[in-house]
Amino acid sequence: MMKKIEFLNSLKSRLKAFNESEVKSIMDFYDELIEEKKENGLTEEDAIASFGDMNHIVNKVSADLVLTRSNNQTSNPAKNFLIILGICASPILIPIGIALSAVVFSLVVVVFSLLISFLVSGIAILVALIPMVISMIMSGTEASIIVMAVGMSLVACAILSYLAILTIQGGKVALQTIIKFFSKKIKNKSEVNKNENN
Known part of the structure; x- marks a missing residue:
């Protein structure tokens, strides 16, 4: 049977991927929970045993923290992804990790x-613009038509730039949605595995 200090130290050592404030709040939560259960008549060991297996506790806490982080738009999706992969190292969760x-x-x-296709298209438009303008000038095309052709090419480049920005933003949103899911x-x-073990 595990004592409170051993339990909290073990939990803390398994949550090294998280920042100190997150770990502190988790430690405070479980400390209060143990004290509450002791006030309700359980021994310290029984209170700790009621939480279940340490791996399940760590998986649940990690998943909760990642969900909290993904709800917070300022969090780092790449770090959340690595944390989720760490959680998925559990044999039961390997298929989800894959x-x-x-x-x-x-x-x-x-x-x-x-992004590459937008970049290549924009470069192609700009590269094609130079010989087109030169040939239009050499053939005696009116200046207004040349200006219109240059303007249309630049508008096309602006549209491609805007699409690239939308693609990046959409990718971020999709990544956050996938991490939440x-x-x-x-x-x-x-939780299902914890219930099966009890």
């Missing part, structure tokens, strides 16, 4: 491909 990795990799490839799946699976 699926998450595949989805995130696919999303990154799609966003990168779109998989965090909920991990949390639910951890």
Whole structure:
């Protein structure tokens, strides 16, 4: 049977991926919970045993923290992704980790491909603009038509730039949505496994 100090130290050592304030709030929460259960007549050891397996506690706490972070727009999605993959190292959660990795990799490839295509299209428009203007001047085309052609080309480049910005923003939103979805799946699976063990 584990004592409160051993339990809290073990929990703290398993939550090294999180910042100090998050770990402190978790430690305070479990400290208060143990004290509450002791006031209700349980011994310290029984109160700790009622929480279940330490792996389930860590998985649940980690999933909760990632959900909290993903609700906070200022959090770092890449760090959340690494934390979720760490949670998925549990043998039961490996399939979720593989699926998450595949989805995130696919999303990154799609966003990168779109950005490259916008960049190449913009460069092609600008490169084609120079010989087009030269040939129009050499053939004696009116200046207004030349200015219109240059303006249309620049508008096309601006549209491509705007699409690139939208793609980046959409990729960020999609990544946050995926992280929230998989965090909920991990949390639910951890709770199901905890219930099966009890």
